[in-house]
Amino acid sequence: MIQERLHNVLDSLTPGCRLVAVSKYHPAEAILACYKEGQRVFGESHEQEIRQKHELLPKDIEWHFIGHLQTNKVKYIAPYIDMVEACDSLKLMKEIEKQAAKNGRVIKVLLELHIAEEESKYGLSLDDCRQLLADGEWRDMKHVSICGLMMMASNTDDEEQIRREFTVAADFFDEVKAEYFADDDNFRERSWGMSSDFKIAMQCRSTMVRVGTYIFGERQY
Numbered sequence: 001m002i003q004e005r006l007h008n009v010l011d012s013l014t015p016g017c018r019l020v021a022v023s024k025y026h027p028a029e030a031i032l033a034c035y036k037e038g039q040r041v042f043g044e045s046h047e048q049e050i051r052q053k054h055e056l057l058p059k060d061i062e063w064h065f066i067g068h069l070q071t072n073k074v075k076y077i078a079p080y081i082d083m084v085e086a087c088d089s090l091k092l093m094k095e096i097e098k099q100a101a102k103n104g105r106v107i108k109v110l111l112e113l114h115i116a117e118e119e120s121k122y123g124l125s126l127d128d129c130r131q132l133l134a135d136g137e138w139r140d141m142k143h144v145s146i147c148g149l150m151m152m153a154s155n156t157d158d159e160e161q162i163r164r165e166f167t168v169a170a171d172f173f174d175e176v177k178a179e180y181f182a183d184d185d186n187f188r189e190r191s192w193g194m195s196s197d198f199k200i201a202m203q204c205r206s207t208m209v210r211v212g213t214y215i216f217g218e219r220q221y
């Protein structure tokens with residue numbers, strides 16, 4: 001079942017778009033089932049859960065931390081995390097830089113945008129994101145690689161609204177790419193699209209869809 005749904009998603013990916021299989025609240029065996037089909041990128045959002053899975057599972061898995069990350073948790077994931085997808089403050093970025101340096105690593109990050117209409121404590125407004133980049137402190141961070149943008153669309157059935165929000169993000173990507181990262185090939189990811197909206201996201205230039213429920217079924221809390 002998991003294998004079949006994984007391949008459904010993989011077969012539907014547009015060229016240039018990759019899958020982050022969101023395995024939070026699903027057991028290690030479910031991840032292994034996907035791993036055996038060749039999937040290597042998995043997304044988790046809780047520090048203890050990802051730590052246990054990282055210890056248990058093959059070491060060539062690329063772990064993405066996709067949820068809100070508290071600064072005091074960075075040190076636990078810094079030894080192995082491939083990408084922090086939801087970086088939404090300079091404070092968090094500085095802590096990632098510090099802990100990545102301690103581990104002699106470079107950690108990829110995405111800047112998380114808040115575009116959806118619903119209230120959320122997390123994510124940068126477009127202006128906050130512009131401010132963070134203009135401020136320039138990130139330029140001195142040798143152990144953080146800013147690889148692009150991440151966002152979540154509103155949780156709504158209104159497809160046109162979802163499409164509008166993804167398009168705002170995609171246009172904003174072009175803006176900051178041109179202004180700050182024109183010569184930086186690492187800055188290339190547009191992480192949007194989940195189980196309910198990844199097909200729309202791919203029409204709106206997503207390079208990374210984060211799909212959980214569609215592959216693994218309902219989460220086992």
Ligand SMILES: *Cc1c(COP(=O)(O)O)cnc(C)c1O
Nearest residue numbers: 022066194195210211212213214
């Ligand atoms: C849980 C989660 C997902 C996956 O959601 P599904 O609806 O299960 O596909 C994607 N992105 C983030 C940030 C999440 O927390």
